[in-house]
Amino acid sequence: MINYITKKSPRLSGWLFRQILLGIYGLMKAKRILVPSFRRRLQEKNFSAQIKTRDNSIRRTFIFDNGAISSCATTESDPDMVMIFRDAASALKLMSAPSNYLKQINATKNFVVDVDGPDEYVIWFMQTLKMLQAVRSVPKCGISMETIFF
DSSP states (O other): OHHHHHHHOHHHHHHHHHHHHHHHHHHHHHHHHHOHHHHHHHTSOOEEEEEEETTSSSEEEEEEETTEEEEESSOOSSOSEEEEESSHHHHHHHHHSOOOHHHHHHHHHTTSEEEESOHHHHHHHHHHHHHHHSSSSSOOOSOOGGGOOO
């Protein structure tokens, strides 16, 4: 469906990409209120992150400040990290599909998406976005240390 939309209407692709960016902000705000572990996560860093298209026609800046999050659709003069998509159609394909790591790696290698900024912020932001996909903020894996007896 996304491939059909992106081929038929660049304007619709742009609108959908803007809605996804706004939805990310809404999810972060809701999860911050409802999930204590996510609230603690947001308190770890203070920086600004921007997601945009290469031509700057679509953009959203997320500002993390002592656990609070704010967002605006204008270009901040100097964000700490930036995720740049070639165009809205490419962004839709990568952000709306289930996680396909091969597709993400190929997109990076082919300059469909690029990130700029310190690795510390880039990795933290990408992991935080990944946490929005799951209902739980803490992945279920391994054995709880409380159940191991020595």
